[in-house]
Amino acid sequence: MEVYEGKAKKMIPLDDGKYLMEFKDDATAFDGKKKAQFKGKGWLNAQISAKIFKLLEEHGIKTHFIGIAGDNKLIVEKLEMYPIEVVVRNIVAGSLKRKLPLKEGTELKEPIVELYYKSDELGDPMINYYHAKILGVSEEEIKEMEKIALKVNEVLREYFKEKGILLVDFKLEFGKNAKGEIVLADEISPDTCRFWDAETKKSLDKDVFRFDKGDLISAYEEIYRRIMD
Ligand code: 5GP
Numbered sequence: 001m002e003v004y005e006g007k008a009k010k011m012i013p014l015d016d017g018k019y020l021m022e023f024k025d026d027a028t029a030f031d032g033k034k035k036a037q038f039k040g041k042g043w044l045n046a047q048i049s050a051k052i053f054k055l056l057e058e059h060g061i062k063t064h065f066i067g068i069a070g071d072n073k074l075i076v077e078k079l080e081m082y083p084i085e086v087v088v089r090n091i092v093a094g095s096l097k098r099k100l101p102l103k104e105g106t107e108l109k110e111p112i113v114e115l116y117y118k119s120d121e122l123g124d125p126m127i128n129y130y131h132a133k134i135l136g137v138s139e140e141e142i143k144e145m146e147k148i149a150l151k152v153n154e155v156l157r158e159y160f161k162e163k164g165i166l167l168v169d170f171k172l173e174f175g176k177n178a179k180g181e182i183v184l185a186d187e188i189s190p191d192t193c194r195f196w197d198a199e200t201k202k203s204l205d206k207d208v209f210r211f212d213k214g215d216l217i218s219a220y221e222e223i224y225r226r227i228m229d
Contacts, residue, residue, distance in 0.1 A: 007032060008045070008191060013078070017178070023049075023072045023187070029210040031123050036209065042072035044220040045189035050074055051227050052156070052188040059155045061148060063184040064175065079175025079185055082137055085116040085124060086145050088153045089169040093194055094207075096169075105201065111153050113146050118173070144182050145174050152184065160195065163226040165204065168194035190220045197222075 001013035007028045012020040023042035028035050046068070053065035053074075064076040089096055092106040115132060116124045129139050149172050160167045170193035173186035186192070190205040197204060203211075204219045 009187065014075070017078045018066060019076050019078055020069060021046075021074045021076050021187075023074075027191070027206065027209050027216065029206065031120060034210070038209075038216050040217055041191075041220060044217070044224050045187060045191055046072045046074055048189045048220070048224055048227065049187040053184075055159060056152060056155060056184065056188075059151070061151060061155070061184060062181060064177075076185070077177055077183065079177055079183055081173065081175040081185060082141070082145070083118045083135055084127075084132060084137060084142070084145070084174070085118050086149045086172045086174070087114040087116065087169060088112070088149050088172070089114070090153070090157060091166060091168040091194075091196075093168050111150060113149055115142065116171075141182060145172075148172075148174070148182065148184060152188075156188075156193075161198070163229070164198045165223070165226060166196040166198050166201075168196055170194070190223050195223055 004011040008024055008026055010022040010024065012022060014020060023046040025037045025039055025042045027038055027041060050065065050068050053063045056063055057065065064079055066075040066077060069075045089112045090108055092102045092108065093104055097104055115127050117127045117131065117135060118124060129142055132142050133139065152172060157167045170188065172184060174182050175185045177183050193205055194207060195204040196202065203213050204223050208214050208216045208219045
């Protein structure tokens with residue numbers, strides 16, 4: 001069985017239909033054009049993801065999370081992954097500024113859900129239901145992913161609000177399990193979410209690295225500290 005190595009994680013197959021998901025200290029941005037390593041990032045993202053997956057499971061959302069296996073590794077269910085990224089947005093930031101005439105920080109009246117094709121070669125282009133169908137993903141499956149993504153947003157937005165953090169936007173990935181169910185996969189961490197301090201609006205996520213806004217580890221530690229409280 002193959003080991004899959006991505007930019008920030010390694011997937012190591014176990015012999016019982018499970019995977020070890022190992023979080024690396026590597027950080028990349030802008031389609032891998034910007035690269036660095038941050039000691040401790042893998043550990044922080046593994047712990048933060050585990051905590052969030054547990055919270056979502058408590059709210060009835062199916063995730064691939066099974067358990068923590070040491071410092072920077074999670075045990076997860078083996079899934080057949082969809083080549084789709086589902087992004088949910090609550091506040092204007094990032095690439096949305098290039099799509100709509102809205103200023104950064106504007107609160108959206110309702111969340112926006114977007115679909116992207118996960119492809120380094122093509123630079124993760126935004127797609128719609130028609131494109132997804134050509135990629136082998138039906139409209140019904142997309143609708144189910146969007147429904148789960150909006151439920152995740154409801155749960156996480158409220159949870160982070162209580163911790164003094166604004167959930168600006170985030171990216172989710174899904175897979176299908178042996179029973180044919182659509183299951184939330186990948187990670188949910190400051191690498192995949194935009195988190196702003198509710199008071200200062202300071203970034204506590206990968207934008208710190210993308211735009212040289214300070215010390216990445218301090219920002220991720222701040223998220224860790226607040227969710228472990
Ligand atoms: P944007 O489209 O504004 O660049 O990203 C929206 C949100 O999705 C941000 O929270 C961003 O971190 C996350 N996101 C989008 N694409 C990716 C991706 O390929 N990798 C990671 N780690 N996060 C992504």
